[in-house]
Amino acid sequence: MSMKRGLSVLLISLMLMPAVSSQGPGLEQPEWNIGWVLEEDTLYMDLDSDTYRYSMIIEFWVDNSRPIPLNVDLDAEFDIDAEMDYPSQVSVGANSNETFEIELTGSGINSDGGFLDAKSNRTLTLNAQEVLGEQNIGSNEIEQILKFSSLHQFTVSFSGDLVANDEIKSGTDEDLDVVITNSGNTIDAISQIDYRFSGCPQMNYAYGGYTNILSDTGADRVTDKPLEKGTAIPDVAYTTMNLEAPSGHPDKSCKFMVDVTSEGNGKTYSGIMEFTVEKIESISNENNEENGDKDTTSDSSDFAVEDNSLPAISSLLCILTVIFSAVIRRNDPK
Incomplete structure (x- = not known):
């Protein structure tokens, strides 16, 4: 009886083995x-x-x-x-x-x-x-x-002949390049830009002719408009301004100031160009004064020669008078 049970269990196990093995590979x-x-x-x-x-x-x-x-x-x-x-x-x-x-x-x-x-x-x-x-x-x-994260920042600087010479003569004008550099880490634009003079209200400025906008990708853009509100600055831009000193402008130290506001953060960044105005009349007066000094020196020298020559003439006259008197006495009969 026990042998029959053992054979039954073994038979059932053999029958189930194929089913279990067939499910094995499919299990995750x-x-x-x-x-x-x-x-x-x-x-x-x-x-x-x-x-x-x-x-x-x-x-x-x-x-x-x-x-x-x-x-x-x-x-x-x-x-x-x-x-x-x-x-x-x-x-x-x-x-x-x-x-x-x-x-x-x-x-x-x-x-x-x-x-x-x-x-x-x-x-x-x-x-x-x-x-x-x-x-x-x-x-x-x-x-x-x-x-x-985005950081917005502008830097204002200047270049050109006026930076090197640092001087404008009255009645003349000079070109000045205003350079706006995007020193942030993403593209920015100008929301406002202002130009003004400090200390010299008689000075005038005008747009000088062109604006060059440089891109960090190498795609430059030249425009005949000055830097203005809404101008996008991917890398750096410079615009030429013409500064004029009227003919009657006195000798004076002046400042040309540029204020640029970032569209990205609303902050204003400034640049200051210091220069002097030299009045042309003052240069002429200096030359005249120098010429006048030379004439005065020359006249003084002439007078000095004449003064020094008088004693020599008087001595000669005295000698001639003595000689003439001696000759007359010798020829006078007594």
Whole structure:
């Protein structure tokens, strides 16, 4: 009886084996994965307006759906220089999900002292390698796009002959190039621009003829209009202004001032060109005074010769008188 039962169990087991083995390959094996906690297409590195540095924390998770613990090695790479602080290895328990952090710190200034472009994408890559013993047996990799926050800033400077000479004569004019440089990290535009003189209200200015707008891509644009409200400045622009000193302008120290307001941040940036106006009449007067001094010196010299010559003439007359008297006495009969 017991033998019959044993044979029945063995027969049933043999019948079930093909069914179990046929289901085996189709079963999904438990896996592990990684991902970002904040799923955004782009994250922004907020630059401090004073130091131009940033510091941010990016969180990621490791999910282990296996019935055994998971050990992974982590390696993060960023395509610009930055300081990164994160765990090099983590352990995640069976059937659990844990969150970890990458602290990213750096500067928005490049090695040349300028801003790193806010338009460019920067890529942070996180690679996780599964470790079993001392061997890596599997990996997962994720990427995150980052960009710098926008900083807007203008610099106003000057170039041209007036900068070198630093002087305008009354009754003449000089050209001056006003240079507006976009020293921020993204394209900006002028919301307002003002030109004015300080200390010399008689001075006049006029647009000098052309404006050249240079792009960081090399696509320059020349226009016959002065820099004005709404003018976009991707890199640098310069416009020629003509400064005129009226003929009656006195000798004076003057300032030509340019105020430019950024459309991006609403701040105003200023540049000051200092120069002097020299009155042409004062130059003529100086020449006349010099000529007058020469004439006076010449006259004084003539008088000096005449004064010095008088004693010589008197002595000669005295000698001649004595000789003449002696001759008369000798010829006088007594």
